[in-house]
Amino acid sequence: MQLTFQALVTVAVLAESAICSSNIPTLYVFGDSLSDIGVLKNLTNGLVPPSPYWEGRFSSGPVWNEYTARLIGYNLYNTAAAGSTMDNDFSNILKVLSTKSMPLTPTGVTEEDTTTDLVSSTPADKPFKIPKLDLSVILDIIPGLSKFIGGLLSIVPGLLDVLSELINALTSILPLNIPDVDLSGLLNDILSILPIKIPGLGEEESSTLWKRISEPSQITVPSVQTQLGNFKAVVDANPTMNISQKDIAVLEVGSTDLIVGILGIASNTITPDEFVERLLDSVIAQVKQLHEIGFKNIIVVDMLALQHTPFADTLNVKELFSNTVELYNKKLAEGVDSWASSVDGLGFASVAELGKFVEVTIGSSKILNALGIINTENSCLGADILGIIAKGEELGPTRFASEVKQSLVCSDPSVNYFFDIVHPAERIQRLFGYYFSERLTYLSNGKSLEIDEASILDTIQKHDLGTPAPKPAQI
Numbered sequence: 334m335q336l337t338f339q340a341l342v343t344v345a346v347l348a349e350s351a352i353c354s355s356n357i358p359t360l361y362v363f364g365d366s367l368s369d370i371g372v373l374k375n376l377t378n379g380l381v382p383p384s385p386y387w388e389g390r391f392s393s394g395p396v397w398n399e400y401t402a403r404l405i406g407y408n409l410y411n412t413a414a415a416g417s418t419m420d421n422d423f424s425n426i427l428k429v430l431s432t433k434s435m436p437l438t439p440t441g442v443t444e445e446d447t448t449t450d451l452v453s454s455t456p457a458d459k460p461f462k463i464p465k466l467d468l469s470v471i472l473d474i475i476p477g478l479s480k481f482i483g484g485l486l487s488i489v490p491g492l493l494d495v496l497s498e499l500i501n502a503l504t505s506i507l508p509l510n511i512p513d514v515d516l517s518g519l520l521n522d523i524l525s526i527l528p529i530k531i532p533g534l535g536e537e538e539s540s541t542l543w544k545r546i547s548e549p550s551q552i553t554v555p556s557v558q559t560q561l562g563n564f565k566a567v568v569d570a571n572p573t574m575n576i577s578q579k580d581i582a583v584l585e586v587g588s589t590d591l592i593v594g595i596l597g598i599a600s601n602t603i604t605p606d607e608f609v610e611r612l613l614d615s616v617i618a619q620v621k622q623l624h625e626i627g628f629k630n631i632i633v634v635d636m637l638a639l640q641h642t643p644f645a646d647t648l649n650v651k652e653l654f655s656n657t658v659e660l661y662n663k664k665l666a667e668g669v670d671s672w673a674s675s676v677d678g679l680g681f682a683s684v685a686e687l688g689k690f691v692e693v694t695i696g697s698s699k700i701l702n703a704l705g706i707i708n709t710e711n712s713c714l715g716a717d718i719l720g721i722i723a724k725g726e727e728l729g730p731t732r733f734a735s736e737v738k739q740s741l742v743c744s745d746p747s748v749n750y751f752f753d754i755v756h757p758a759e760r761i762q763r764l765f766g767y768y769f770s771e772r773l774t775y776l777s778n779g780k781s782l783e784i785d786e787a788s789i790l791d792t793i794q795k796h797d798l799g800t801p802a803p804k805p806a807q808i
Contacts, residue, residue: 358577359408361628362398363560364585366391366415366756367637367687370399373415373554382415385714385742386752387759387804391415393713393746394759395806398583400766403808405773407581412564416554418590419615557586558615561622568626576627578680581773584619585634585687587612587665591657592639592755595650598657605657609664617668620682630680632773633669635662637755638691643712644754662688681776685769689784694761695750697786703793704760705800709750713743713758747801759802766806767792 362368371389373381382391390396402409555563568574590612597603616633623631639645640654666684673682694700695709743749752758757765768784771792775782782788793799796808 357406357408358579359410360398360402360581360583362411362413362583362585363557364413365417365589367588368396368398368411368413368585369415370396370411372413376414391756392759392762393752394762394802394804396762397766397769399806400763400808401769403806404767404770412560413585414555414560416589417556418593419586419612420556420558557584557619561619565626578629580628581630581632582623582628583632583634584616584623586616587661588637588639591636592644595653598653599650605660608657609661612661613664613668616665617672620669620672624676629678631682632685633665634685634687635665636688638688641691641695642755643751647754658688683776685772686784687765690765690768693784693786693789694764700786700789700793703790703799704764705748706750706760707748712751712754713746713749714753760798763802764793764798767796767798
């Protein structure tokens, strides 16, 4: 399965031709899994993410930008890809998803980029050998890892590669006196014990998916920088294509970088200040690229408040996430404002406060009640798979199968704040889409929109958002 840059450009040019043939302005979105509307699913030939993720979205329903585009009456052009980092050379764990790191190239696409496959496979120098290990050993050593890996089973392609990196990183940073045992046997145990049948998939599809996630990944996730470079190539290849004065570019980046970078911060490989400085410099460079391409209206989505996710709770890194997210979001707002003040001819350049949005919504019982959210602590998917596997013999086959199935997906995803260990579920995605559209309306009129309990409650009540999200997105 090979999808070349040239093929993507061809498809994108056709899409742009259709968009530009109308007088309707366009919302352009570049980002990661929080914004992905099926890019990774297309890159993996429909395999990732699997059901019960909805139609390639990393949620239980449509994601925020699908609502925003409808609400403001815009076309939607979205290249956001799950797993995408700022430039795919900034993270540690996500390198195993890429056969080639994409360096930051503020001037646009290089000649090398135009000949590189976005999906390719590279044989490993050495096959990854997995010795045997009793599950109880690892579960006793690293409490909470079972929930985390349960979530990874659902959301990360190339599971063996990612998990081996994770285990190596965890054992190096956690204050543990671990005996001389080989931890990686855990991976074989997972894949040998878990049932082949996956809810929502047929037996053949399930077998294919498990085979794919148990092999070294063949997926090169296009970084946000690559998305911008590819888009610039589309624009350059189509002289009749113009970015209109009303078009809006959205840059949603950073959350994935911190998710995979938190292990480096926890082990003092990089300080929070260094992490934030490097990420911020690159994001501002990408904002400048958007302006150079021709966008007059630019929105940067700041970092998800990751300290409130099940991911942070499982790895006990809430404080690290909180401090880093707060620092980055503060400096991002300052950086975007500083750049915008030095540029003439902008419509607007602003930050959409996803971090504060999560802080306000998850911390307000009034908002949660109005939305109908009853669970903010646990993810809907993969709650405790490895814990169940570890006690499989004492449970017996019938109860074991039942508990594994229940842990794979909750009974009603719509009443959960988080669908998996990182991504918001459908009602939260929809609410953010409505907030985003209101923010755009305010910006277009030269005003600002504060995120607080009263304004969020007003949005929920005005649009009757305390119900499961429609599929596909409707307003």
